[in-house]
Amino acid sequence: MGHLVPLTFALPILGAALSLLAARHQRVQRIINLVSLAAGLALSIALLVQVERDDAAVVAHIGGWSSRIGITYVVDRLSGMLLVIAFATMLLVLVFAIAQDTGDERSPYYHPAYLVLAAGIAAAFSTGDLFHLFVAFEVLLMASYVLLTLNGRPGQVRSGTTYVIINSIESMLLLSAIGLVYAATGTLSMADLPAALAELDPGLRTGLQVLLLVAFGLKAAVFPLFFWLPDAYPTAPSPVTAVFAGLLTKVGVYALIRTQTLLFPEEHRTLLLVVAGLTIIIGAIGAIAQDDIKRILSFQIVSSIGFMVMGLGIGSPAAIAATVFYLLHQIPTKTSLFLVEGVIEDSEGTGALDRLGGLAHRSGTLAVLFALPALSLAGFPPFSGFVGKLGLVTSGVDRGQYALVAVALVGSLLALVSLGKIWLGAFWGRAEEVPDGSEKKGILRDRLGMATATAVMVALGLTLAVAAGPLYALCERTATDLTTPGRYAAQVQADERADE
Amino acid sequence: MIVVAGICLTALVLSAALCLVRVWRADGLADRAVALDTVTATIVSGIAVGIAVTGDGIYADIALVLGLLGFLATVAISRFMARRGP
Amino acid sequence: MMRLRRMAPWVLVLTAVWVLLNGEPTVANVLGGLAVSLLVLAAFPLAPALASHRFHPWALLRFALFVAGSLVTSSLEVAVTALAPTPARLRAGIVRIELPGATPLITTLVANAITLTPGTLTVAATSDPAVLHVHALGLIDPDEFRDSIRDLQRRATAAFTPRAEEAIA
């Protein structure tokens, strides 16, 4: 099974290559894309099952080389779960995009870029090599640049420029940090790095950690490095934003979790906690200030990133478990909300609250599809967001991080304010007059494909809630993996030692 | 040979530096393009001197490629100038 | 087949370059060179202009040596001018020269040779009709200068005879 791991990366790339060759045949492109992602999903599920069954990470030594001189792909519980949910999300959003059938998706470059995005995300989640993580980031970033500017509209170009430049700086910082890590330790393997870093002068180690933090923090959009996100995401085509919102920042969070737990355990938590608190509050406040659904949700992304960093900063196994769960929950939740927004924008032509109203009367189902993930996002029980938030709060209390718990609770209240704003502004109130009477009939009836994809996405989020028990247990095992020193290296190098 | 190489390299480095001054303060793009062309020339010459000193042919490929393609930057600039003005 | 025959010289040239690049004329290198040359030429066929001349190796060599010699003298002259610029050495101008009957290839050869040779630089070249505008440094007599260029044209035409001309002959 191990040697199949890189296929999470290679299959989408294969699909992208074929898709480029079929640039003039949209139907073929669609099929290639669907098949590739479905295969990726199936593979990810198989990998996760295997990880659980063996209670050990599945490791691929690419090219047959050891982790020291080559690159390994390591799928442990964390990676496995994220792979599954990432492929599922991308598949569903693809279905949505195909159903929407707008100019965006008809670009001959949409499908290749989308697949490359999937490849980059998968590689980032699976790689066991620090530099390959950088490459994976570049893969997904470049794909995201293309997707963001797919239409080349003025707003997209403007915000795309900001996005590309900020992320280019992030790339440069990350590259510098990784180069310096190699300079200081002589290795890039995440299995060897913990030991090598531990031998370094603490000041230097701090420097490396902080540089990596800045780079990944920029990617994850934490305060004070978040500003690019709310400017950029709202301008992308909705099915693109949905994936960005659901997945992209989470890759940054994943990288933060991986590097902090693996490379720098127990160091400089306070910094993380301060960053987390500010991110939660500033993001939530920013959301309140906005009057457009996409922008509100975009700021919400920032705020929820803060929650995850909070768990990471607390750092106890319980907190890490909660962080992982929160991370898992965020992906379908955010994606669903953006998909609903996509439906609204497709139907009403706008996401501005002052031009919307009464959608709940026109489509109760749409209202429900929004309400469920929104409640989850606000942390209402019995949805998955509640579980994550509860885990973070209880672990924070357990570690005596009361100030941060308070911040998290205030942040939740602010989230409630902004989500309430969307609900009141768009779903309640008098329905706006639609000039063409026939349109008014059914928002979703005219968009069955989009509706189905959205509904499945929402259902995926609900599944997380229903299965929260076993899933949380899985997250706890993940946290044990992450917080047990030496476990990662032992798993990666298990068969290497046998070889030699 | 070492002495020769030392003389050559010093001369080339000085030439390159003078070219750079030209690139820095010149009136037009064409002047700068000529200076840039000369910088390329000093690089190729320098590589040749290096090969002569070490006898190691690894950098010959670079000299080859620069010989074949080095003129392209100047060409591009001149084509571009022709469109825009000096 | 016609195309192949026309391309043959170029296959030879490319194969030679390949062998030179690889250093030794082993069987493997020659065959490899042939293969790569054919591949390159098949993928990107030559423009007809290049294939429409018969080239005479000896004349070409003579031409090359002439140019090389000019190059050396030209370089020295320019070096002197650069080190000690006098008004006489700096006397310059752009001269129009007609090259009757020159094909594009010949025009190019001549223009390039001009640019390499002493104190002259082709500023503009058109092939139909074949006319060059040459900037000359140390220009004394334009007509004498024009004659020297036509001499160069003769040397070039000797190296590359246009096929049509050959047929007439």
Next chain:
Amino acid sequence: MFLLVASHLLIAAALFAVGAHLPRRGMIGLALVAPVAALGWFAVQVSSVLDGAELSSRLSWVGGLDVSFSFRLDGFALLMALVVTGIGALVLVYSDGYFGPDVPRERLARFAGGFVAFAGAMLGLVLADDVWTLFIFWEATTVTSFILIGLDDEKAAARAAARQALLITGLGGLGLLGGLAILSNAAGTTALSDLAAADDARVVVQVGLALALLGAITKSAQVPFQFWLPGAMAAPTPVSAYLHSATMVKAGVILVGRLAPQFAEVSWWRPAIVLIGGATMVVGGVNALRQHDAKLLLAHGTVSQLGLLIVLFGIGHPETTAAGVALLVAHALFKAGLFLIVGIVDHATGTRDIRRLHGVRSQLPWVAAMAAIVTASMVGLPPLLGFVAKEAALDALVEEAGAWTVVALVAVVLGSVLTTAYSVRLWFGVFGDGRQPAEDPATVRHRPGASLVTPVAVLAGLTVAGGLFAGPLGDRLGVASEALDEAAHGHLTLWAGLHLPLFLSIGIIAAGTGLYLALERSSGVPTARLSGEGAFLRTYDGVQDGARRLTALVQNGSLPAYVAVIFCVVVAAIGGAAVHGAELGPADPTGGGVLQGVVAAMAAAMAVAMVATRRRFVAVLMLGVVGYAMAVIYILQGAPDLALTQLLVETITLVVFLLVLRHLPEGYSAPPEWAPKALRVGIAVAVGLAVTGFALAAGTARTERPVAEEIIERTEPEGGGQNVVNVILVDFRGIDTLGEITVLAIAAAGVANLVRAARRDLDDDAIDPLGDPESVGDGPDPLAANPAPVMGAHSAIFDQVTRAAFPVILLVSVYVALRGHNAPGGGFAGGLIAGIAFVMRFLAGGSPRLRRARPVPTSGFIGCGLLLAVGTGLASVLGGAEFLDGGIGHLEVPIIGEVELVTATVFDIGVYVLVLGAVLSVLTHLGAEAARPPRWVRRRVEVGAT
């Protein structure tokens, strides 16, 4: 019990989903199923619970967090469950008559669904035996309440009220979450009844308790959050009767009741409870006297009564708790009854304004009578349940010693006086005819049906029965209060003899009536200057405003500012690490030799000159020079591959730069600067210094290089090549390269896509009536329409040289690509060289020539290259080996001899093809000359022409 709760939720879901397709009666009928079934089941449980049995069940949800659905049917829970289901059923019956045919089905379905969902949530809440179970249902009631308040969402008032209720109770809910987290953590258990294990001397635990109390007082509309409840009256009457008087608002009381016996000894608990509850009683009472809308009057009355309940449950003495239980039941009965009655009157007359109502008593005598009964119970007149309960409460307060009990007693007396006054005012307002007739009196237009009246009758009957059978009822209620506090046996009696409470009651009634009469004579209670609602709105708007200001500050939308922030963070990060004690290792001032130093100095000077120049094209040239200098440094560092690649990339970059810059003016325009130059320079210098320092620190940290040695050792035998860097790229770290070329591929696609977008603009222009009419005939591809070379005029010399050089360059590119495994080069460098060959053709003839030169579209090149590269990796997987696990094959070919075949070579060929395709794609797209200048240019020209 799960089944009961779940059945509510399922039926609610069904009503939301298909309710609108059911007949109206069907909806109500379906809705009734759940509460009625639950009521029946609980009724059956009564006897066993009275016998001391406790049913409990537990369904774990998230084991890791100890979150479970944990229910326990103790006496109190059973009592509350009966109230919830019983009143729920009654109100549902009532709502059948209340909602007329003019109410849209969709809204009725929402009502029924929300109602049943709420009932389920409330049921879960009262049965909860675990803090998280409690919290889950607590929040569920918040949400359902939000939906029901906003039932009439087309009205701004309903939306505002719903928002207000949501945010206030949401605030409390979050406080509760924090509080419960702290308490359960301190107690080491999530069992609601075992929280006392928490050490309440700890400040943290006290804070947790306070947070939980915050939850309770928001939910139960206590001062200072009392205002949301009257606002919630925007909901239809059945909702008000059920949620906002009988059940949901009791959630806070229930919580206080559960906590008080465990934490009443905390020093501030009783003062807080008494002050909050007492203030609420008074504020609610006074406000009730101000209202003219009977429903609002009731709402404020409810607030007042909730204050009383909070005091009784919160003070934490067994007797008061027991009295509280009785009063809770009494209140549920009379207040729900009153709401329903007001609804009936409203339904019959079309108004609830007591100034307009006229002659209702004579037309609805039975209703008036029932109203009299329940009002009397509210006032506390015998022989009704209200009287009995209030007597018990006064008795308990009188009996208990303690300073705060006395304060509580005073507050209760005062509140009761007000209660009497507004109760009297209510009844006489609605049913009395007043002294002077209203200007537009409202009278009964249609009579209420049985479904409206019956539930009220049941409630009134229960009120009477409760009073009459106070003794037996008290015994049974005692079981409920014992569940809260084991000592709270409680006993109720209609006639306890002539003791202080009785006199207090008499005094209260007298004073209250007097107050009413006095107010009737005067102009009434002046309207309040301070309204909680206003404060909420101001807070809400203030938060919005502050959020806008703050967001405008941190998110100013300006890219350069963002960049500056990032770099400041970088400096701070490195600086922080330096403070943390990073040491500079032994630096080597002359390492790398003089030559390197000189080249470095030249590169630095050129970089600075590039910053200084104000001409874009000069700056681009300077960037090229810096790039060349880098290549020289790479040569000096022993990195020929890097030098080669750098030179090639630099050349192509220059061309691409020029392709774009040819459109732009030479100088920079001067857009407004976002910050003073000194600051920008300062940041830049700081970054430079920080990075230099860090580089010195990190670059000297290590002396060994175990990985490098191992790689060098294994390159030739196992990698099958001599160029270690190339073997790393295509073998050891081949998947990096796969990623890297993917980046290149998709970047090329992105460039093509942007150009495609611009072309679409041009197509738009083509049908633009204002556009150039000739251009309409242009083909779909503006590229093809332009025969002129892209840059500069045609040059015969260049053209001829290009023709000759092109195949040679291609040949060299193949050579470089194939030799890469053993010498500097490789697929990437080869691909770039081939690309440059095309650059040359492009410069010579422009893109039309390029178009003729390439046999397949660029995306085909890119796709093929990518396919080849990834296919190499996948092939090894198909062969059962690791991804990209190539082999070295030795093939004996006749004549040629032994040929070494490395699969990595195939991979490298893929790289070659892809890179070539990418360069071509960028070139053809950015080099494409639009047939006409873009729209903005033409517009400018047109404007200039006219």
Next chain:
Amino acid sequence: MSVPLALLIGVLFACGTYLMMHRTMTRIILGFGVLGNGVNLLIISTGGLPGDPPILGAEAGRLADPVPQALVLTAIVIGFALQAFLLALAWRNWTLDGNDEVEDDISDRRLAERSPAGLEDATEDEAGRLDARTEASGGEAD
């Protein structure tokens, strides 16, 4: 680690930083190019002292560490791809606006320039509240 290179790295970073703090895309892209050079040099120079080219065969002295070279090669390619895309963005910007300047985000600007915030909402809500009083007496059952 040689000091001249460390200083050059610092200069390249500083110049890149300075240029990237501009609105003009040309400058930003130039800055990105310089910064990229700085990063590549950082990796190469911190990777170890210079040595002979890591090409086996004509064995000489100590070989330079090949790993940073491979990393930088990858980085050069990625930097090139990024630069090309950025240039395309600048080009697209030119086709739209006739310049290559990055304007401030419109939504952010609009937010910052809002008239006294919340005022409209407040009046609307106050109005709503007044409605509540009158509408409430209307009831739903009319």
Next chain:
Amino acid sequence: METALAIASGILLLAGTALTVTTVIGLYRLPDIYAWMHAATKSATLGIALCLIGAALRVDDVAVVTKLLLAAVFQLATAPVSGHLLGRAAHDTGAAQSIYTVMDDLGDPPSPRD
């Protein structure tokens, strides 16, 4: 033989370098762009060629020798093109000509085409 080659190589290298240096001096001492190009496209090109040949004399590996010679040939073949194009671009854009210019058959520079 070895010594002779070394001496020849040294001379070629010095000569080549000297030509390059002259070019640079020319950049400062010659009056106009055309004159600079005379210096750059001739002196420098020959200088490179001489250096490459000089290096070729010092290398044992035949492949490297041929490669260096090829490099020299390529250099000579391509250098005129850049000189020509640059000269023409300079003329087209009306670059200043030195006061020693006596004639211009090309006349006024045509306006750059758009």
